[in-house]
């Protein structure tokens with residue numbers, strides 16, 4: 001009897017080891033997907049909408065006008081967007097690609113409410129409640145780096161994801177810049 005339960009324990013332990021997720025890899029994936037989601041939100045901003053930033057300025061006719069900036073240049077608007085961006089992680093699940101076993105996190109439902117078509121190419125990871133941790137890692141990232149991210153958005157930094165996930169936070173391993181982009 002004792003031997004049998006030991007054997008069971010051994011099987012369980014070895015199984016857990018196989019299912020163990022590399023937290024660093026997960027944090028990198030969360031960072032990348034967070035910037036996908038952020039980009040969606042920034043692209044949705046209407047460039048014609050302006051927001052008041054306090055204070056007054058003269059317009060071309062010499063009239064006193066409230067000072068405004070486009071929404072994409074407003075720190076308050078950007079800060080609100082960053083505060084909300086991690087809610088999108090509720091839509092994500094951890095999976096492995098059937099083709100090569102690589103860990104990924106993917107949307108179940110696409111922003112247009114359709115099912116993500118790649119779901120048939122992946123296996124779901126169902127071992128624990130770490131789906132929730134995606135949002136947790138996202139919030140941790142945003143809280144720690146908001147002061148870094150906002151100036152980069154204001155500065156219209158190209159490839160925000162790469163700048164933040166690789167260069168500024170080291171969450172993802174450095175990859176060479178994509179050459180393909182210049183060919184497009």
Ligand SMILES: *[C@@H]1O[C@H](CO)[C@@H](O)[C@H](O)[C@H]1NC(C)=O
Nearest residue numbers: 097098099100101102103121
């Ligand atoms: C694993 O397969 C997916 C889907 O085909 C691909 O996007 C990904 O880059 C592959 N990962 C590796 C490490 O080969």
Ligand SMILES: *[C@@H]1O[C@H](CO)[C@@H](O)[C@H](O)[C@H]1NC(C)=O
Nearest residue numbers: 093124125126128129130131
């Ligand atoms: C994580 O997501 C997968 C896929 O939807 C689901 O099967 C699993 O039950 C989820 N785990 C938890 C704890 O929510």
Ligand SMILES: *[C@@H]1O[C@H](CO)[C@@H](O)[C@H](O)[C@H]1NC(C)=O
Nearest residue numbers: 150151152153154155156157
């Ligand atoms: C903004 O962009 C300029 C020109 O590319 C650069 O010199 C400056 O360091 C950038 N500032 C930030 C905060 O990224």
